[in-house]
Amino acid sequence: MRRDVAIVSWASFETPSEPARNEVEMLLPVIQEALGKVGLSQRDIGFTVSGSSDYLQGFPFAFVGALDAVGAWPPIRESHVEMDGAFALYEAVNVLQEEGIDTALVYAFARPSRGELDRTLTLQLDPYVVAPLWPDARSLAGLQAQALKDKGVDVPDVPPTHVADGAVAVVLAVGDRARALTGNPVWIRGIDHRIEPPALGVRDLTVSPSTETAAKVAGASGLDAAYLHVPYPHQELVLRHALGLNGQTVDAAAGPTMVGGLERFAAAAAAISAGRAKRAVAHATSGPCLQQNLVAVLEGAS
Amino acid sequence: MSNRVAVVGVGQTKYAAKRQDVSMAGLLREAAKRALDDAGMGWSDIDAVVIGKAPDMFEGVMMPELYLADALGAVGKPMLRVHTAGSVGGSTGVMASHLVSSGAHKRVLVVCFEKQSESNATWALSIRLPFTGGSVTGAGGYFAPVIRAYMRRANAPDHIGIKVAVKDRLNALRNQYAHLKLPDISEETVRESPMLWDPIRYLETCPSSDGACAVVLADEDTAQGTPNRPAWILGTALRSEPTMGAGRDTVNPHAGRDCAKDVYAQAGITDPRQDLDCAEIYVPFSWYEPMWMENLGFAEEGAGWKMVDDGSTSFDGDMPINPSGGVLSSNPIGASGMCRFAEAALQVRGMAGEHQVDGVRRALGHAYGGGAQFFAMWVVGSEKP
Amino acid sequence: MTDVLVADHAIEYTYTRSTGPIIGAFLAGLRDKRFVGVRASDGRVLVPPAEYDPVTSDDLTELVDVADTGVVTTWTWNDDPVAGQPFDRPFAWALVKLDGADTGLLAAVDVPRDEMRTGLRVHARWADERVGAITDLACFTAGEGEGVTQGTVGEPVAIVETPIRLDFSYTPGVAASRFLRSVEKGEIVGQRCPKCQKVYVPPRGACSMCGVATDEELTLSGKGTVTTFCITNVPSPGLDPPYVTAWIRLDGADITSMFLIQECDPKDVRLGMRVEPVWAEDKQPNIGSIKYYRPSGEPDAPYDDYKEYI
Known part of the structure; x- marks a missing residue:
């Protein structure tokens, strides 16, 4: 249908x-x-x-x-x-x-x-009890990286x-x-996105249940590549885990804010149409510490 | 439309200049909860949530869907945020309807809002960029020249805008949620009110409101089992054109005409004045009612004002326009378009209460935004298509 | 490279936020040097309190007192504080789970870097002047505090004022910069669309109707015709009402531009009136260098000449 x-x-x-x-x-x-x-x-x-x-x-x-x-x-x-x-x-x-x-x-x-991206993104937070403290985006990512370290995960430093x-x-x-x-259409086999609660203290920052759910609904299995939207490097580890990646080619990029997620679709499509991948995930994220995640499954002609 | 979609729940807040009894989340909740109650649903019945509002700078919250996820029951679900300027209330409804018609979801909660009292809309609408002269204040300063051009083009008499201003405020007296309640309004009081942006008088403009409006959209199977009668969506349309385009007509925009044509074709409407029983249209300045009468094909070009003059658009006229009191009575900007869409649904469901027009079978919801360049419309009906 | 204009630009406003009963109670607690959380549907105590359950979305109403002392659940060191943050020297951010609470509160922690760790016991340090805002909690610091304060919380805070300022370095782009440089020289330069031949003033680098780049430039006389206008009676910064703003079709242009009309009684402004620009003495690359338009004295243009340009 x-x-x-x-x-x-x-x-x-x-x-x-x-x-x-x-x-x-x-x-x-x-x-x-x-x-x-x-x-x-x-x-x-x-x-x-x-x-x-x-x-x-x-x-x-x-x-x-x-x-x-x-x-x-x-x-x-x-x-x-x-x-x-x-x-x-x-x-x-x-x-x-x-x-x-x-x-x-x-x-x-x-x-x-x-502008001042680190301060601008502060305005995405709870406007009453969080945003007035002006926590910068990099520091929020740092809280997530430390939470991973505390679980024994080897994480890279949080860059600017x-x-x-x-x-x-x-x-x-x-x-x-x-x-x-085109002779090489790249088919969108499934696409879904999910959001998590806004309060950082309510979430387990070391996992990404929204990515897991979106991947399941989008049918993200049998993959040979993943094009992940990763604003900070340690988030790749969280996403790899949520997507169950193991041995697939992973291409992670941050891209310009608001553009980076859609760019992952372009990157995945480029790889598939060039024959570098057969069935790949394109992923996008929004909000602090991977609050909202979108997963699509892209595939070339069978 | 691929799969049928119906409006099965509608909820609105009381609109007011300042809703200081609630947080932003609390404001949206009030509308969303009422829509769910109407639909006989709880939070867990909803598959996806779509919100709409005008610029983030109105409330100083960037991408507020992120902060609103728990308040709107969206945790673990898809959540989207639409922003298409003043038309956003309408385009959010249209985009959400596609989530159901496409088969992606069965029950979608749509909430639009503005909490204007957090800041000041005129400030946000008049943020001046470097290098610009900047002599226009707010929306009134922008639209007044367009209205003057209409008056010249249609040879419309001055009292038309006054009549609309009175009619919508009298209609608002029947609407429990309306912001402005002006029982003593008359053509005299409107005429005597200060001329702000000549030719727009104070009482010919919309207020600035806090408020939210929500609808629950459902697929056919769900809609057949809800407690209250559904409003079936017979067609939806969007059209946009550039702000500064050489040759565009700001008085009677091409995008509005095309949008109406598209939505009528989907709904099987050949003569809108005949086939529609009422319409809720976006009229932030009273003169926009006659202008949209022409743009929407209810009247010939140049004759829209005659429908106002002869009472056709009044509550008991043959083409009642804005029986709820419209944007002139309640204007939570980002929700104002959704209010039009929701009120059209209430009319065909027979649930508009004191402002129910008799025997409405098909109604139009309309919104516009930007420099009268973004249009969103839907036609709803009491009968399944 | 074009001589592109750049200028500082700020978005600044102090928002007036109504808080509702739950956030209002939390902020009232801070004013009284105590913490109030809310019990969630699954029994957890959320601090800061959520108005609505993060799992079920139900209304949450049961306020719970928690201690001013708790434990760091995660943290990060902020080497580069930015404007508005609790400290202007390097400091730690942390999520602090207060005793009696099940979730972490985001706050600054004032301890030396080498002492900062997950699991550190910390207690609240309060601001000297408290107004019922999150900033009443100055920060946390190492060690035990006073524990739980019992008793009724004062009147919930109804409103918080939140100043927001973001700074930008704004550039209007290549085409607009060229236009503004011409304005600085007392000229008005438009651009012609290579496809539809329409002339745009000011140019934006593209014909918005055709979606193609514009680069052919032409200099206009600056004179024009009023196609419609508005008499504004509300005050505006630097302008005394009543003042007239008009949509003017400059001769040779295919779109209208908005300018003030002066040296003329507002009552005498009319559609079709011919007008000319009055330039500032000291011209800047700013549209404001065209101070206003005034009647040129030429006979009015017939309606048919300009009716297509509205």
Whole structure:
């Protein structure tokens, strides 16, 4: 009953600090590259959806201006999540179940190098009893790393929070439309995401039950590779355990905040279409200490 | 739509300028709990939670879904946050309906909110970036010129905006949740109220409210077993266009017309004025009612104001618009669109209480946002499609 | 590389947060130098208290007194404190499980780095002036404290004020910087879309209708036509009401721009009025260098000339 959805194209860009361009100027070439690779224009796209955060850009309604990069004329079917672009992709997979909507453009952008990322992410915490203390993102990750150490896990040091600017665009298509657009569609076999409680003291920071559940629902078994969204290196260990990885190729990256999760889809799709992997997980995370996790299973033609 | 979807529960908070009796979580809870009660469900019956609100800077909480996970029963479940400016209440409903129509979930809780009293919307809407002159204050400063252009284009008389302002406030007297209760309102009091952003008078603008609105969406099997009558979703649509596009029409936006066309086609509506029994539409400034009458195809271009003038849009008119009192009476920004969608559902369920319009079989919920560039709509019906 | 503009930019506001009964009770406890938790559905005592159960999402209402002394369950050393944190010198963050509680509270711990460890017994050090906010707990420090304070907690805190300031270094981008550099020279430079040929002022580097980059530049005269306007009667920083803001279609442009209209009675501003810019003496790369527009004295443009530009 469900329509098969595939990644048919992607493009991404990451730099430690974009010196000049605004979000429109950064996004435009990325979107054009992703559409151009499969010979599509915006007019061929059935649904457009993006992920970004106003707080990273430093002003409200940042996604509104970014729409200028799309060419939304005639008017387009479009939405936006104030989340990592991977969650926008989840929306797109669901919208593509609708008859008559056969293609989707998913994009994300962020320019956190212009602000104070470690302090900005503080605003994700409980606004009454946690955020007023301004705990920085790196320190929260440090609490998680120490909890792992206390369990006897050998963990790497917590480096400074990865700050990067960037944009990513992914083009999705269903069934025969995907096959017509590319010889190597990368099928999304399953996708799910789960959230955990906000209070760090309530959670066991050494495990990731949300990843486990999402992986189970997404059908993450028989994998030969995993593309993990890992803001801090020790979190790879937590995720490997939650996903039951053992011997598979693991590619972990942080990416630009709000972009990094969707970029993992691009990375996994690139590997699968190039034959470097057959069946891989693409993972995205959101919130402090892996609070929310999304898992998708991607596969090439059988 | 691939799988049928119904609204089986609706919950709203009392809207007020300041809801200082509750935390942010407490505010959302109030609406969510009422929606669950209406649906005959508990937290554990819900498969996924979707929230929507306008910019995070209104409350100073970044990605508030992270903080709200336990308050909304989302722990261990999927949770999403939609943000599409003022239309977000509508687009959140549309995105959530896709989670059910796609077959991914059976029961989805959707909650939209704004707790404007945590800050000041005019501050957040007027954050000035370096290098800009910045002479526009808030939404009124932006939309007043558009309204003036409409008045010129349609040759509409000045009293039309006043009539809408009175009508919606009188409707709000029938709505227990409405923020503004102005029993003594009259065309006289509206006309005499201060001219803020000429041609917009004080009483022709919306208030600033705290509040939340929730709906429970369900698949067909679930909807057939819920205690109260479901509202079946007959169609949903979204359309967006750029803010600064050469050749776009801000008075009668192309995106709004396309969005309406799309949702009517899905719902089998050929003549909206004939086929719909009432509509809840996003009217933050009174003049937007006649403007949207044209954009939505209820009236010919240039004739929307005549529907106001002849009483067609009043509570007992042939096309009642905003029987709940609308955004002009309650405006929790990020929830205001969801309120329209939820009120449309209440009307077809026959559950709108004192503001129930007789015999509503099909109703439209509408929201817009940004520079009148983002549109979200759904049509709900009392009969299963 | 283009001469791209950069400027400091801050988002700053003091939020007024209503706390509700449970958080309000916890904060009232801190004001009285004591800790109050809440009992969860599974019997655990949560500190800080949650309003809603993290497992079942049920309302939680049973307040429980816990000790001011507890144990570090995990910690981290913060070598680089940032603005707003409890200390401006290196310090430890920790989750502290208070005696009688089952969950950890995030707080700073004031002990030397080499003494910090998981399992360390710590007690609360209170701020001298307490207002009913999380910052009433200055930090924890090593050793035993007073234990549990019994008795009724004072009136719950209803409101907390939370100042938030984030600093950014803002750049408007390549195209906007070029435009602003032209403004600095007293010129208004637009960009033409290579596809639809429409002219954008100010340019954003893309035609938003076509979704393509724009780079062909052209200089406009600066004169224009009022396509619509608003008379604002509410005060705005630096502007005395009533003042007029108008959407102006600059000659040669295909979109309108918003500017003030002055040197003219607001009552005389009308659709189709021809206007010209008045520049600041000291021009900056800022749109504000065009101080305002004023009537140019030319005859009004006919409606058909500008009705498409609204």
